[in-house]
Each structure stands twice: as structure tokens, then as C-alpha cells.
Amino acid sequence: MSDNSSKNHLEFPTGGERIAKYLARAGVCSRRDAEKLIEEGRVEVDGIRLTTPAFKVASGNVIRVNGAEVQKPEATRVWRYHKPQGLVTTAKDPEGRPTVFEKLPSDLPRVISVGRLDIASEGLLLLTNDGELARQLELPATGWLRRYRVRVRGKVHDGIISKLRSGIEVEGIKYGEINVTRDEQSSGGANQWLTIGLREGKNREIRRVLAAVDVEVSRLIRLSYGPFELADLPAAVVQEVPERVLKDQMGRGPKTEMAEDGSVKRAPRAPKPGGWAKAKPKDKPKDKTRDKAKHKSRGKPNDRSSGRPSDRAGAKPYAGKPGNRSAAAGKPGGKPGSAAKGKAGPRPSGGKPSGRKLTSSRPSRPGNSGKPNANRRRNP
Numbered sequence: 001m002s003d004n005s006s007k008n009h010l011e012f013p014t015g016g017e018r019i020a021k022y023l024a025r026a027g028v029c030s031r032r033d034a035e036k037l038i039e040e041g042r043v044e045v046d047g048i049r050l051t052t053p054a055f056k057v058a059s060g061n062v063i064r065v066n067g068a069e070v071q072k073p074e075a076t077r078v079w080r081y082h083k084p085q086g087l088v089t090t091a092k093d094p095e096g097r098p099t100v101f102e103k104l105p106s107d108l109p110r111v112i113s114v115g116r117l118d119i120a121s122e123g124l125l126l127l128t129n130d131g132e133l134a135r136q137l138e139l140p141a142t143g144w145l146r147r148y149r150v151r152v153r154g155k156v157h158d159g160i161i162s163k164l165r166s167g168i169e170v171e172g173i174k175y176g177e178i179n180v181t182r183d184e185q186s187s188g189g190a191n192q193w194l195t196i197g198l199r200e201g202k203n204r205e206i207r208r209v210l211a212a213v214d215v216e217v218s219r220l221i222r223l224s225y226g227p228f229e230l231a232d233l234p235a236a237v238v239q240e241v242p243e244r245v246l247k248d249q250m251g252r253g254p255k256t257e258m259a260e261d262g263s264v265k266r267a268p269r270a271p272k273p274g275g276w277a278k279a280k281p282k283d284k285p286k287d288k289t290r291d292k293a294k295h296k297s298r299g300k301p302n303d304r305s306s307g308r309p310s311d312r313a314g315a316k317p318y319a320g321k322p323g324n325r326s327a328a329a330g331k332p333g334g335k336p337g338s339a340a341k342g343k344a345g346p347r348p349s350g351g352k353p354s355g356r357k358l359t360s361s362r363p364s365r366p367g368n369s370g371k372p373n374a375n376r377r378r379n380p
Contacts, residue, residue, distance in 0.1 A: 016056035019043065019063070024131030025073040027110045028065055031135060042066050078241045079111065079127040082233045089116040089125065100125065105238060114138060114225065115201055123148070123222030124230040127238070137226070140176075140200045144226030148206060150194045151219040156182060160213045170212045176200050178209060191218065226250075 017025075020034040023043075028034065035053045037043050043050045044064045045057075057063065063070045083089070087100045100113065104127075112134045114126035128134050136142060164178040176199065183193035196206055207217050223230050227249040233239060241249075 016058050018053065019045070019050065019055045019057055020053045021132050022057045022063070022073065023065065023070065024135065025076075025133075026070050027073070027112065027129045027131055028070060030112070030131050037065060074109070074129060075243070076130045076133060076246070077109075077128065077243075078133075078228075078246055079108070079238050080228060080230070080233055080241060081125045081127050081238045082230060082235045083117050083122055083125040084235045085120060085122050088119050089113050103236065108238065116203075117222060118204055118207075121220045121222065122235070123220075124225055124228065124233075125222070126225055126228060138201070142226075143199055145197050145199055146201055146225055147223040148196045148198075149221045149223055150196050150206060150210075150217055152192055152194060152210065153190055153216045153218055154214075155192060156180065156194060156215055160215065163213065164209060168209060168212060170208050173202070173208075175202065175205060175209050178206075195223075 019038065020031045023029060023034040023037075024031040029037070034043075038050050038053050041049050041051070042065060045055065045061050047062075081100070081104075083100060086098065087103060088097050089100050091099065091101055093099055097119065101111075104111070108127075109129050111127040111129055112131050114128060114134045114137045117123065117125055126137070137144065161180045161182075164180050167174065167176050167178075169175070179197040181195045183195065198205060206220060210217055221230075228241065
């Protein structure tokens with residue numbers, strides 16, 4: 001490696017991607033480890049040793065780590081792996097135990113695990129060639145639910161379930177909400193199956209919190225990690241997640257990014273053909289023939305006083321109440337001017353007498369033909 005730290009004429013472009021993130025996406029290491037490599041002077045850009053992680057990579061830069069050229073990041077890929085018991089989730093174990101990455105197929109590119117499963121645990125383990133994606137998905141801020149099926153020795157009563165759901169503190173470490181459900185098909189023996197869901201995923205979290213409430217775990221299987229499930233994937237088998245499913249489940253593809261706060265930033269959906277939503281259909285047009293028939297039934301426009309058809313020749317408009325035709329026709333018994341004003345006069349002669357005399361302490365209203373106001377309540 002050439003030592004050009006004293007003559008660093010490297011130009012810092014304004015655009016591009018930060019070097020640590022670039023190395024993480026290229027699968028070299030995590031972003032935090034990339035910053036350590038830069039501090040140690042093990043990263044070169046265009047033959048010049050890099051001294052700060054603030055550098056942004058341009059399209060034409062040649063980057064080397066420990067003298068080896070770093071290839072450009074490929075499209076983001078994710079695999080599901082059914083981890084069996086007895087494997088350590090690490091690249092190299094100091095104790096010499098078998099690791100997950102030693103058992104992977106040889107044609108698989110360099111991958112990083114999303115989280116870990118201890119040597120005694122089994123189930124779903126996500127692998128990816130994007131170190132930045134792996135780091136983001138491990139953060140609790142992502143909010144992805146991890147589900148496990150756990151076999152324990154002894155009985156887990158409602159008090160323990162309520163305590164775990166409220167969150168507990170074990171050896172100075174605070175653990176958030178843990179949802180525990182008892183399996184109804186559990187046998188009446190010494191073992192019991194539980195389904196546990198959590199969102200933090202701290203180191204050996206389930207084993208530690210259950211041990212704090214005097215419950216021993218005898219088997220632990222991870223069923224799902226966010227939207228990805230173990231399903232019927234056989235043990236020790238790797239299966240790649242299709243790109244279409246990857247975009248649909250995470251909103252992340254080769255040309256998408258994730259928010260800096262750890263939340264998954266979904267890619268915008270493509271607009272529907274046409275661009276605009278269809279307008280609401282208008283009401284059906286009215287039946288004009290029906291309106292014409294209704295208009296004819298109302299009579300002539302100027303004959304509004306009667307409200308009745310006046311098709312008979314010589315018919316006079318009727319403005320009084322039923323039984324007051326004498327006033328309208330000009331016969332005796334009608335009050336003068338009552339027909340013209342549209343007010344009813346006294347009962348015509350020949351009508352049936354009421355048989356009693358109506359009296360009222362209140363004077364009759366003017367223009368009411370002396371008839372007492374029957375619509376008002378009488379005094380008690």
C-alpha cells in the first residue's frame with residue numbers, strides 16, 4: 001500500500017455516497033467497521049490513502065481495502081436460511097466451532113447475516129449481500145416483529161405472561177414488551193410450547209428473560225423475521241427471495257434507499273394508467289315526458305288561485321274553503337269581499353245547525369267573519 005497521507009490531493013466530490021456506506025453495500029464489512037478501517041489507514045481511493053470517512057464515492061473512483069480492489073455493489077439480494085442447531089452465526093469463531101458461513105453453498109456471494117441466532121437456536125436466518133441493509137434491519141427502530149416457537153420446562157402461568165408483556169429489567173438491561181401465548185395443543189407433561197413475539201431482538205433476549213422468571217428454555221425456533229417466514233424451508237437450505245417479493249415486502253430494491261433513522265423507506269408506487277381517478281357518474285337525466293305531463297295537470301300558469309284545472313269554459317276561480325261556493329258564485333250568504341280575498345265567510349244557509357252556541361271571552365280577530373278562533377286552546 002502506498003503511503004501518500006502527507007500528499008493527499010484527493011478531490012472530495014459534493015455528490016455520491018459516503019465511503020463507509022459504499023463499503024457496507026459492497027459487502028466488505030459493516031459501516032461501523034468500515035470507519036475503523038479508514039482510521040487505521042487501510043482504505044485507498046485512486047491510490048491515495050483515505051484519512052476521513054467524510055469522503056463520498058464518485059462513479060469513477062477505484063477503491064482498495066488492504067490492497068484488494070473493491071468491486072462495485074451489486075443489486076440488493078436477500079436469502080432465507082434455515083439454520084440448524086450446532087452452528088455459530090459468525091464469520092470466524094475463536095473457539096473453532098463450525099459457523100453458518102462455512103456451511104453455505106460455494107456459489108453464494110459474500111453475505112452478511114441480519115441479526116444472529118445462538119448455537120443452540122434454530123430457524124429462520126436472513127442473509128444479504130448489502131451490509132447497510134443488514135445493519136438497518138437489525139435496529140429496533142425498524143419495528144419488525146420476530147416470532148419464535150419456544151419449548152420450556154415447567155408451566156408458564158398468567159402472572160409470568162403479564163410481567164413479560166409489561167417489560168422487565170434483567171441485570172441492569174431493560175427489555176421491552178414481549179408477547180407470550182401458550183400453545184393450546186401442549187401436552188400435560190413437563191414441557192410446554194409457547195409462541196413469543198418481540199421487536200427488539202437483543203442478545204439471547206428470550207433465554208435471559210425467561211430465566212429471570214425461573215423458566216428454562218429447552219428448544220428455540222425462529223418462525224419469522226418481519227414479513228419473511230420460515231414456512232416449510234428444510235433445515236440447512238438456502239433460498240433467495242425473489243426481487244419482486246423483496247420490493248413488495250420491504251419497499252427496497254437496487255435503486256431505493258432506507259431512512260437514516262432506521263425505518264424502512266418504501267419505494268413510491270407507480271401511478272395507475274390515466275393518472276386521475278374516474279369521476280363520479282352523474283345522476284340519470286330526468287324524464288322530460290313525465291315532467292310535461294305533470295305540468296299539464298297543474299293547469300294554466302295564470303290559474304294559480306284555484307290549484308284545479310280550469311278547462312271548462314266560463315269557470316270562475318275558486319278561492320274559498322270547501323262549502324263556501326256561495327261566496328265564490330256571488331250568492332247571498334257570503335260576506336262581501338271574502339271571495340276576492342280568499343277568506344271563508346260564514347256557513348251558508350241551509351247548513352246543519354251545530355246545536356250549541358259557542359262563546360268566547362276573547363274578541364274575534366278582524367277579518368275572520370266573527371267566527372271564534374278554533375285553533376287556539378280554550379281557557380280552562
